[in-house]
Amino acid sequence: MPVTVVGSIAFDSVKTPFGERTRMLGGAATHFALAASFFDNVRIVGPVGDDFGEAELEVLRRRGVDVSDVEHVAGGETFFWSGEYGWDLGSRTTLETRLGVFADFEPKLSVGARESDVLFLANIQPDLQRAVRAQCTGARFAALDSMNLWIDIARDSLVQTIATVDCLVLNDAELRQLTGKPGLLAAAREALSWGPPGPSTIIAKQGEYGAAMITADSYFSLPAYPLETVVDPTGAGDTFAGGFIGYVAAAGAEAIDEELLRAAMAYGTALASFNVEEFGTERVARLSGDEIAARVRELERVTHFSNAPIELRG
Amino acid sequence: MPVTVVGSIAFDSVKTPFGERTRMLGGAATHFALAASFFDNVRIVGPVGDDFGEAELEVLRRRGVDVSDVEHVAGGETFFWSGEYGWDLGSRTTLETRLGVFADFEPKLSVGARESDVLFLANIQPDLQRAVRAQCTGARFAALDSMNLWIDIARDSLVQTIATVDCLVLNDAELRQLTGKPGLLAAAREALSWGPPGPSTIIAKQGEYGAAMITADSYFSLPAYPLETVVDPTGAGDTFAGGFIGYVAAAGAEAIDEELLRAAMAYGTALASFNVEEFGTERVARLSGDEIAARVRELERVTHFSNAPIELRG
Secondary structure, three states, rough: EEEEEEEOEEEEEEOOOOEEHHHHHHHHOHHHHHHHOOOOOOOHHHHHHOOOHHHHHHHHOOOOOOOOEEEEEEOOOOOOEEEEOOOOOOEEEEEEEEEEHHHHHOOOOOHOOOOOOOOOOOOHHHHHHHHHHHOOOOEEEEEEHHHHHHHHHHHHHHHHOOOOOOEEEEEHHHHHHHOOOOOHHHHHHHHOOOOOOOOOOEEEEEEEHHHEEEEEEEEEEEEOOOOOOOOOOOHHHHHHHHHHHHHHHOOOHOOOOOOHHHHHHHHHHHHHHHHHHOOOOOOOOOOOOHHHHHHHHHHHHHHOOOOOOOOOOO | OEEEOOOEEEEEEEEOEEEEEEEEEEHHHHHHHHHHHOOOOEEEEEOOOOOHHHHHHHHHHHHHHHHOEEOOOOOOOOOOEEEEEOOOOOOOOEEEEEOOHHOOOOOOHHHHHOOEEEEOOOOOOHHHHHHHHHHHHOOOOEEEEEEEEHHOOOOOHHHHHHHHOOEEEEEEHHHHHOOOOEEEEEEEHHHHHHHHHHOOOOEEEEEEEEEEEEEEOOOEEOOOOOOOOOOOOHHHHHHHHHHHHHHHHHHOOOHOOOHHHHHHHHHHHHHHHHHOOOOOOOHHHHOHHHHHHHHHHHHHHHHHHOOOOOOOOO
């Protein structure tokens, strides 16, 4: 099923203990689209400015991403973010954010985008996410990501928007903040109750620890893929979402069940692991399907145990 | 194989968002011993003061723990710790630590303790841990835990001590601090290199996210058991270690291989999950073997996924 992603297309300047890059291609929608492109047709929607050129579009096109809905705003500047990570990459500081063309972004979806079966609302202002969701009346699977900023300043709108999607993908700390529930299960249950129709699946991203998936009657937890080196975590969550949603899209709406969603988590996890091994989109842009498949198989190995019951005393 | 644990036997005063308790039975060796008692014979070694009475010993005895090596120091006060946890239990502040009889603790192991096949050195000063390890010449499996305090003030001694055990159990942040390596795999490899003989297994405890196990040629990651309510995390790591080491002890030294250690991780994880559901030792003290077994089975369910390979593009 074709996938449409709406969100930021950006330039990122990033400094980590392993080096730095200035004005790399980045943005949530970019990372998502590249990851999802391994699974199905992907259409990316978002504004860019005069500083965004053919070289950047070509990174997306080479992965087969449909860039015809990338809106060029004449005279504008592309969204820009710069940040710096601490020694173990566990914390990051935003140095600068320039909204540029994103400040006045009003998504106008093409017919093709509106007719996508699968929709991912990357992290943008929740009113805009809801407006996009309303345009995509035929979407059979819709998911969204958000961030602490919107929980702080637009929580009511975000809660309303979550009620319109099938799947919420959020960092676990943000899920706790959003729901006011310190426990992960209780926090997920709270978000599952926001409807009708409301989401049926909550995914709590846990950074280097992996991710957990909670539905009304199931729980699944998957660790991150073990890596020798992490160079730049930027975009890991969106890359995870792209792999996850892409796998769901490729399987088709009828096939969506717990088992499928669990496998999708593994593909998302594998994709994210490649993303963080180099700066920006560098690694995923030259990734192969075989490499992804190998890491999914390895994820099976590093999470499997056999319960050998023994006699317990008491 | 009988297990000996050497470490703190304490009174804890704990405040969490869910309530508070004053002067509960606690201490690393206590939590470890109660957990390990479900698997094999356990002997606990540590000093207590005049304030430690029959009621406290009885909690251990009821679980079959051999308390004959608990050393009563006349005129002394039992180790006391008090602390408070934040709203999501992710952070804690130590309010007071009184070493009491622990200040002058010099472990003198009985013949029975020295002859234990399995030894757990709970978190105490690393010189003392090494002295105990040297007394237990016949131990076929020895493990230790430590903490940031010793990394700060006695790192060289701790590194020496780690070289004398088979298994290092440490919080992941402390493993990074100890080795100076921000990546988990690199940090574990560094610790695996400390010998001869040096440890063959590194377990990185990850709190609410579970634990990872690293050997020279394998990696295993297991999430924490999903809980509705966490009331008091105190002692979770020691309870995990007790379940893990207890399972290894019950299986016997000949049986120790990757598969066994993975199953042991699951039992440790199950034990820890009960520990945090109530204050102090309250829950584990009245736990049943059937309850433990049920959570291990559930852990299999919440971690299992089937890789359904699909055609990937690229």
